[in-house]
Amino acid sequence: MGRAYSGLRLAGDMGWILRTGTGLDELSRYEAQVNRLFLDRRVAGMCLYDRRLFAPEQLRTVAAAHPATVGPYAERGWAPLLWAYRTADPPCPYDAARLDPVVLAEARCTHPVLVDRAGRRPSAGYAPADVVARHNKPLPVPDEQVATFRYDLETLPRVRRFVADHAAGAGLDAERIADLQIAVTELATNSVAHAGGAGTLQVWLTGTHLVCEIHDDGWLADPLAGRLAPAHDGIGGRGRVIVYALCDLVRVHTTAAGTTVRLYMLREALA
Structure with missing residues (x-):
């Protein structure tokens, strides 16, 4: 972004994780940290996870560190959605009726603004630093000869x-x-x-x-x-x-x- 462009939209295929050996703790910690890139409202990003490649428990862990998740049938007018913003528009929709409460709690920690049936409001639980701290774990001791x-x-x-x-x-x-x-x-x-x-x-x-x-x-x-x-x-x-x-x-x-x-x-x- 510079003189010619006012914003940037990013999309990435997250299948590379499986090829590099990236751990879920490290990935979740990074996802929480990188929210700071979006605070100036000029950058929007979407991470694409192939459900055929990742186990459900892996997807739940990753979702907890993302500001939002979008399923294949998520529409803006769907009442059970919790919309979580890290840029002015578009917001990040969460299926509040189907997602684990832990995932929704993490979303509130990483999004400064929430929108649901009650209206738009600041997220009282917004605390991305807490998410970073939770995933700042000691690295595992190697089994190999060192x-x-x-x-x-x-x-x-x-x-x-x-x-x-x-x-x-x-x-x-x-x-x-x-x-x-x-x-x-x-x-x-x-x-x-x-x-x-x-x-x-x-x-x-x-x-x-x-x-x-x-x-x-x-x-x-x-x-x-x-x-x-x-x-x-x-x-x-x-x-x-x-x-x-x-x-x-x-x-x-x-x-x-x-x-x-x-x-x-x-x-x-x-x-």
Whole structure:
């Protein structure tokens, strides 16, 4: 959006989730966070989930993190609908007669405005930060064999070689290895510069991915760090954007006690 356009409508096929190994907690957390993109009323988005590919419990979990769901027969005049707005128009319809109360409660948390038979009103339960906090869960401990490298300012240059050796062994091509080196080095440099001067890098293989995990003593106060581009005239903030752009999946758990960032790269040799 710029000088020529006043708004943007987005639609995305969410089947990619099944190919990348994205967990539902991470996906739900992201969906709740990304609501901030829609607050200026210029962007509208729709995520398309194929019911043949996702189990009902998966769809219920995802729906709870979305501002709204639309079924195949949802019409604007259908009385049981709860309309939840994150842009001026159109609203997001919920079948209030059929959806689980937990899903409706989550919708009220992520939508600032509600419309039903009683009329249009602000959502008293609007609290997207609470949804983000609920899905900010510790990442599962890997079952696979893990290689560990503890780094600080002196050993930081060795991070690139450590990543390259494991990435080559996983079958990644030269371009993908370079991408992963950039992403991991960016996070490790942040650890040294902003998170106590040191961190821990762990690497392991799953059946489909090479996984690199960075843990340090820092805390990400902004849950959308790396997901939104920084201001053009701002200083810093671009490194994490690059990390998200280069990796197939990024998962984060952050608290005042420390932050864990887990990077996933598909093993192309097995694709």
